Amino acid sequence: MLGIQGLVARLVDVFLIVAGAVLASHIRFEDTVQSRLDGAFITFSVAFALVSFPAFGLYESWRGRSLLRLVSRASLAWIVVQACGLVLMFSLHRTEVISRLWLAYWTAITGGVLIASRLMTYGVLRRVRRAGMNLRDVAVVGYGAHCQRIVRKMEASPASGFRASAMFDVRPGTDVALACVSVIDDFHEFTEYVRSNGVQEIWLALPLSEGSTIQRFVNEFRNELVNIRFIPDMQSVAMFDGAMIDLIGAPAINLMASPLPAHALVQKDIFDRIFAAVALLALAPLLLVIAVAVKLSSRGPVFFTQYRKGADGRIFKIYKFRTMRPHVESAGVVTQATKGDSRITSVGRLLRRTSLDELPQFFNVLRGEMSVVGPRPHAIEHDELYRKIVNGYIHRYRIKPGITGWAQINGFRGETDRLEKMQKRVEHDLYYLLNWSFALDMRIVVATVAKGLVSSNAY
Incomplete structure (x- = not known):
């Protein structure tokens, strides 16, 4: 059932969306008599928000979770709501009555206040928890470095709202080195401690091999209102973060699989398509100028195409502006461009140095073959x-491979004449996969525009 907190949060969002529309109208139409609102559009956006925001997890508890991820989720959710509203209004042939400037003001103002309201709530809760209130006591079960790491993370984040109150040492005699936490090595003494002190959470920081221990604690507290969470030690066996998923109705842990959950991939794909469409429309004059310059620079086609691997190894044809004179290479051999390469045209050298030759890849993004941000595809x-x-x-x-990526903005682009360069590039790509968020994508896009257009490594 919908709790009182969830109901209040939804009512606040509805108020902010409507208030944002009214404020935008007053800003757009200085004369209050002339100010007008499109009630249908506002109603649609409110309805879409009430349906979409829960899907993005905006009404879940964010205790102990990333603030940046909350901001990115809220931003993307509001963009999706407005995009859906526009599509619906277009299908109803009502777009001609909508002021584009009003819509831009409304989207920006409401997006800002939706984020600000969450930041304010997040900030208030952090202060309250730092003051020792609204805390959840946690008893940790485990041993070794993984268990100690979990307790220390809890101690280092007092604003998260969790407090380690005790630890059950599964293997007595090991060096736990946790001075701030009571260490108990007797099972019955531990269970009595949990019950008598009203501990609300038990975290099982154990490896996968401790199945019997996990089952023992689950059975012991099966009929009590204690949250039991399993935090497996996956570092030694999982390629990525060992996320838990629902697979044909059964829980499964990813050991070697895509680190991005399905909903994140959908969010990323929606953003990619919208961004690519806007970029192609905005850059159309520049694309035309570059196409003419390439055609005049040397004989040959305007575009260079080459087959690359996409998500899950699917083959697709990538598009770039041609930067080299037509030449023939041996079958199965691709020679990378080098400094002073005679095959590169004068126009091509400028395009490669500024990365403008990559702009046609927005067509690949629009077709769903690439992403705006991701690991760069290789031959x-x-x-x-x-x-x-x-x-x-x-x-x-x-x-999906990307037009730009974490490796590229950190200087790992261009020729890979040494194995170490490719190893560093791959390390950065894997870091991106492990730490993906909408906020990180935005950071990479901004960095690409701000400093990534010109690179000494590109020739």
């Missing part, structure tokens, strides 16, 4: 070479 011949000698290389293709 298939290079894939076959590096997958055998660079650890983790093939896992770059767990998601």
Whole structure:
């Protein structure tokens, strides 16, 4: 059932959406007599928000979770709501009555206040929890470095709202080195401590091999209102973060699979398509100028095409502006461009240095073959070479390749004449997969525009 907190949160969001529309109208139409609102559009947006926001997890408890992820979820959710509203209004042939400037003001104002309201709530709760209120006592079960790491993380984040009150040492005699937490090595003494002190959470920081211990605690507290959470030690066996998923109705842990859950991939795909469409419309004059310049620079086609691997190894044809004079290479061989390469035209050299040759890849993004941000795709011949000698290389293709990426804005782009360069690039790509968020994508896009257009490594 919908709790009182969830109901209040929804009512606040509805108020902010409507208030944002009214304020935008007053800003757009200075004369209050002339100010007008499109009631249908506002109603649609409110309805879409009430349906979409829960799907993005905006009404869940964010205790102990990332603030940046909350901001990115709220931003993306509101953009999706407005996009859906626009599509519906277009299908009803009502777009001509909507002021584009009013819509821009409304989207920006409401997006800002939706984020601000959550930041304010988040900030208030952090202060309250730092003051020792609204805390949840946690008893940790485990041993070794993984268990100690969980307790120390809890101690280092007092604003998260969790407080370690005791630890059950599964293997007595090991060095637990936790001075701030009571360590108990007797099972019955531990269970009595949990019950008598009103401990609300038990975290099982155990490896997968401790199945019997996990079952023992689940059975012991089966009929009590104690949250039992399993935090497995996955570092030694999982390629990524060992996320738990629902698979044909059964819980499953990803050991080697895409680190991005299905809903994140959907969010990323929606953003990619919208961003690519807007970019192509905005850059159309520049694309035309570059196409003419390439055509005049040397004989040959305007676009260079080459087959690359996409998500899950699917082959697609990538588009770039041609930067080299037409030449023939041996079958199965792709020669990378080098400094002072005579094959590169004068126009091509400028395009490669500024990355403008990559702009046609927005068509690949629009077609769903690439993403705006992701690991850069390499020639298939290079894939076959590096997958055998660079650890983790093939896992770059767990998601769609991108026009730009974490490796590129950190200087790992251009020629890979040494194996160490490719290893560093792959390390950065895997870091991106492990730490993906909408906020990180935005950071990479901004960094690409701000400093990534010109690079000394591109030639």
